[in-house]
Amino acid sequence: MLGDKKVVYSAVQPTGCITLGNFLGAINNWLKMQDDYVNIFAIADLHALTVRQNPAEYRKRAMSFFAQYLACGLDPQKSILYFQSHVHQHAELAWILNCFTYVGEMSRMTQFKDKSAKHAENINMGLLDYPVLMAADILLYQSDFVPVGIDQKQHLEISRDVAIRFNNLYSPTFTVPEPFFGKQGTKIFSLQDPTQKMSKSDPDPNGYINLIDDPDTIVKKFRRAVTDCDGRVIYSEDKPGVSNLLTILATVTDRTVADVEKDFVGKGYAELKNEVADAVVERLRPIREQYDRLINDKEYLVSVYKEGAESASRIAQRTLNKVYRKVGLVER
Numbered sequence: 051m052l053g054d055k056k057v058v059y060s061a062v063q064p065t066g067c068i069t070l071g072n073f074l075g076a077i078n079n080w081l082k083m084q085d086d087y088v089n090i091f092a093i094a095d096l097h098a099l100t101v102r103q104n105p106a107e108y109r110k111r112a113m114s115f116f117a118q119y120l121a122c123g124l125d126p127q128k129s130i131l132y133f134q135s136h137v138h139q140h141a142e143l144a145w146i147l148n149c150f151t152y153v154g155e156m157s158r159m160t161q162f163k164d165k166s167a168k169h170a171e172n173i174n175m176g177l178l179d180y181p182v183l184m185a186a187d188i189l190l191y192q193s194d195f196v197p198v199g200i201d202q203k204q205h206l207e208i209s210r211d212v213a214i215r216f217n218n219l220y221s222p223t224f225t226v227p228e229p230f231f232g233k234q235g236t237k238i239f240s241l242q243d244p245t246q247k248m249s250k251s252d253p254d255p256n257g258y259i260n261l262i263d264d265p266d267t268i269v270k271k272f273r274r275a276v277t278d279c280d281g282r283v284i285y286s287e288d289k290p291g292v293s294n295l296l297t298i299l300a301t302v303t304d305r306t307v308a309d310v311e312k313d314f315v316g317k318g319y320a321e322l323k324n325e326v327a328d329a330v331v332e333r334l335r336p337i338r339e340q341y342d343r344l345i346n347d348k349e350y351l352v353s354v355y356k357e358g359a360e361s362a363s364r365i366a367q368r369t370l371n372k373v374y375r376k377v378g379l380v381e382r
């Protein structure tokens with residue numbers, strides 16, 4: 051809680067591009083929460099350093115992601131928007147929390163295991179420590195709700211565990227955060243391999259929709275989407291491709307899958323693909339147009355992220371002061 055309002059916190063790592071999966075699983079829910087909470091949304095640019103980045107490209111991509119936040123409709127009047135690296139308290143709290151997190155807990159994390167397998171040449175400490183920095187992000191702001199996709203569930207659990215552990219050892223210090231999942235769209239799958247999640251670092255661009263893809267590209271990607279050969283448009287576990295397209299259509303249009311399914315009685319995959327493509331094109335059109343404008347307005351972007359970092363830092367410092375005092379550090 052901050053004042054009389056509950057706090058919503060979330061972030062995206064600036065790797066690859068912002069995908070339709072990130073949008074439907076996370077950002078779209080942030081937009082819906084903006085009016086009712088204290089909202090804090092970061093670009094998690096320290097997290098993404100756990101894999102090697104080309105510095106010039108990285109800087110550019112982080113700015114592009116920030117502009118996309120605004121283009122999606124995140125409103126600096128309603129939400130604090132900032133870069134994680136601009137608020138030094140994140141790294142400081144992460145250090146303290148490191149001392150309350152066990153190596154065993156970290157090495158059991160699914161994402162750590164997956165990423166270590168993928169980047170066997172660079173299994174760095176940051177990769178292992180990633181969930182602790184994420185816990186610091188969330189706990190610094192006394193966050194009540196963390197709207198994320200289902201793939202972040204385990205990280206949320208560890209954030210809760212660390213908060214509870216610290217609160218029990220000292221006295222109530224951190225709000226114990228709840229994950230927030232949308233009713234659907236919490237896991238969008240790749241268009242090319244619908245058994246895998248849609249991933250922003252997929253080397254095959256046909257597997258994902260980039261939020262700022264142009265309409266032709268979006269249509270082509272959906273036309274190429276992998277389905278199956280039985281021809282029936284129904285949601286079913288043994289039809290992952292078709293089910294994924296139905297989920298995307300339902301989530302983008304704010305309807306239920308069951309409702310959307312009814313529209314396709316007697317219709318085939320071509321119709322399904324066309325309708326999903328059209329719905330996604332229309333949902334993303336204003337975002338892309340707004341993005342094209344914003345990305346050229348550097349001055350505005352800088353003013354928003356500077357103000358965001360100042361507001362975030364003020365809140366974060368209050369928590370950090372409390373933590374430093376509780377663990378027994380001498381007051382400055």
Ligand code: TYM
Pocket residue numbers: 059060061062063064071072073074075076094097183184187188196197198199200201202205235236237238239247248249
């Ligand atoms: P990241 O950057 O991988 O993903 C950003 C958000 O998108 C969700 N998501 C998906 N949702 C549905 N379908 C998909 N295919 C899909 N792929 C990704 C993710 O669940 C996430 O909500 N560690 C985080 C970033 C982070 C963070 C935080 C999140 C850093 N600090 C504090 C919440 C709170 C990450 O890598 O997300």
